[in-house]
Amino acid sequence: MNPQLYPYEIKTRYGFWLKWVFVTVIGFWASLIWIEIGHRPDMGLVAGAVGGTVIGFAQWFVLKEYIYQPWQWIFASIIGWTVLGYSHIGAIAWVAPRTLDVFSRIFYGFIDGSQVGIWIGFLQWLALRIQVPRAWKWLWVSPLCWGVGLPVGWAFGGVMRQATRLFLGDVFGLALTWAIVAGMTGIALTRLLWIVDDW
Template sequence: MKWVYENWDLETDLGFIIQWIFVTLAGFLVSLIWIEIGERPDLGALEGAVGGLIISVSQWFVLKDHISQSWRWIFVHVLIWTIIGLTPIGLLGWVIPRTLNLTPRIVYGVIEGAKLGLCLSIGQWWVLRTEVLKPWRWIIASVLSWGIALPIGWMFGGILRQGTSFFLGDVLGLVLVWTIVAGMTGIALTRLLWYPVRSGNW
């Protein structure tokens, strides 16, 4: 099975990361056509399925050249985001906090972001487990990515909204969330895909 590059250089890494950020952000922005940014109770399983489908199809265009059976990436995301939409965790990629107070935005952003990263990474691990060595590292990367990105984005959105009184401030905060998540997970993927699975590595 040869779906990954065995000798990546810095230029290749940066190219992949930039593509990953671009398609992830594009997927998020396109999803806003069908999903209205709101609070947790406003978004459910249907929005989760739609958002998961759009984001994962966008990412699939980059990932399909690097892993086999990449269609599983789409399947897993639709399933996981749908389930998350039914749980108290909520669709945090499209959710803004009710409060403009920055302290709870930061504290709960870390906690809830880590929860979301864990839920997503379990499904993503299932896709990557036969493609890379030590796929458990992806779970750590995902938890860190969302645990760092969500409080930063919520804080940024809160500051903008306090300064302008416009809801758009929180939307831009979510754009920042997806940018940070895409950047960090893109870096993690380059590190994981560096090592192809060979016989005897199981």
Template sequence: MWWLCQSVSLVKAESRFLVQWVAVTVAGFLVSLLWIEVGERPDVNWLVGVVGGLSVGGAQWFVLRHHISYPWRWIFVSAIAWCLMGLTPMGAMGWMAPRTLNLFLRLFYGVIEGFKVGVALGLFQWWALRESVFWGRRWVVASVVCWSVGLPIGWLLGGILRQLTGFFLGDVIGLTLTWTIVAGLTGVGLMQLFWTQVRIRQ
């Protein structure tokens, strides 16, 4: 009976974490749009990366502060990672829309660019997680998978909406979907890292 109660508590805690993680991540992206605009290369530069990274990382800190040591590191590594991406030809992909409206190309390059974003963010964010979780290196793999799935789907939806409406707002909606998908998938990944330790101790 005790074990069953513990399991129910864990499921509730995981569900609460996932909902909070998705909510703050998407909110952080939307708040970032108060200061920066979604754009195309080369408009989305390092400054967009810094502002966006601080906004999203700061929002995520609100949830992570209960789960990791030195949670403030998450804010800074997120900002640094997005800044460095903005300094490269890749750009700050979380706030970038492709120029092409070809849906196949959006899907194809979304996977490639999502992979790059996942590697960059995953490596930096792993540094913030490494002292708090077992198998923290798995976070890099999780980040790659999440961005490789989320970015092409968001770009695809953005392309469809832009073709239907003729407005660039379609790509903003597409990127909002990207952040929602990435938040959901990364939330599941973090749950696995955090609650695996709890289950092991039980």
């Protein structure tokens, strides 16, 4: 690697990561204009379609500078969240568990988050596979990110809800989920877009 390009490359990677996290979290908050955080039976196909559209377009704003045909990412997001919304899982990224038991939230958050990551990750991989070398790594990165982000966010939301007696605690928990997932997937994307051999 040319050492003269190294500081620029670091700046570009860091800038990409910051933009990715910012648009993903803002996308979640913007989705709340149309979606009201609810419980699993209430958060179905429409919530998934609307949420997937908002998140897909938000992330597209960053990806369009780095990959060819970034519109495929939008369709992956819309289709993925719509199907999840219709399935038994539901639009889980906008769902607050009914239980306040932190252990249950962590346990089921990991299971549900991993399932979301597998499904969404597979569709996003379809958008990346032709354009990004070693895109197959996204197939394990996405379940890992959601398997970490969802239980942490649900646990935080549960603690906040018990402490404040307000449902708003769960909203902030889901915002934390999106921030964690955005941070972790942003790191993975920087490593895929700027080929890094040490992972």
